[in-house]
Amino acid sequence: MKEQLTEEWIDSVVGRFALCRRLLSWDSFRCHISYSVREKLKGFNVDAVVVPGGCTKYIQAPDVSWNKPSQSGGDREI
Secondary structure, eight states, X not given: OOHHHHHHHIIIIIGGGOSSOEEEEEEXXXXXXXXXXXXXXXXXXXXXXXXXXXXXXXXXXXXXXXXXXXXXXXXXXX
8 A cells, every 4th residue: 555545545435435534544554644645634624543453453443343333234143
């Protein structure tokens, strides 16, 4: 993953949902914290929070529990 690919992802995915101010949390991978990527996110009204190395496992559990109820599919328990 390089800065250019990250910027393309921001354009195609994040840019489509330009409704209001948003928060994006991701790891401290070099291209995530580059100046050009941070500027691109600012342009889409996105605040980025960088999770320090070794701490991603602590935010994955909330992510799964928050997003699981909104997922549709046959594997959901009722």
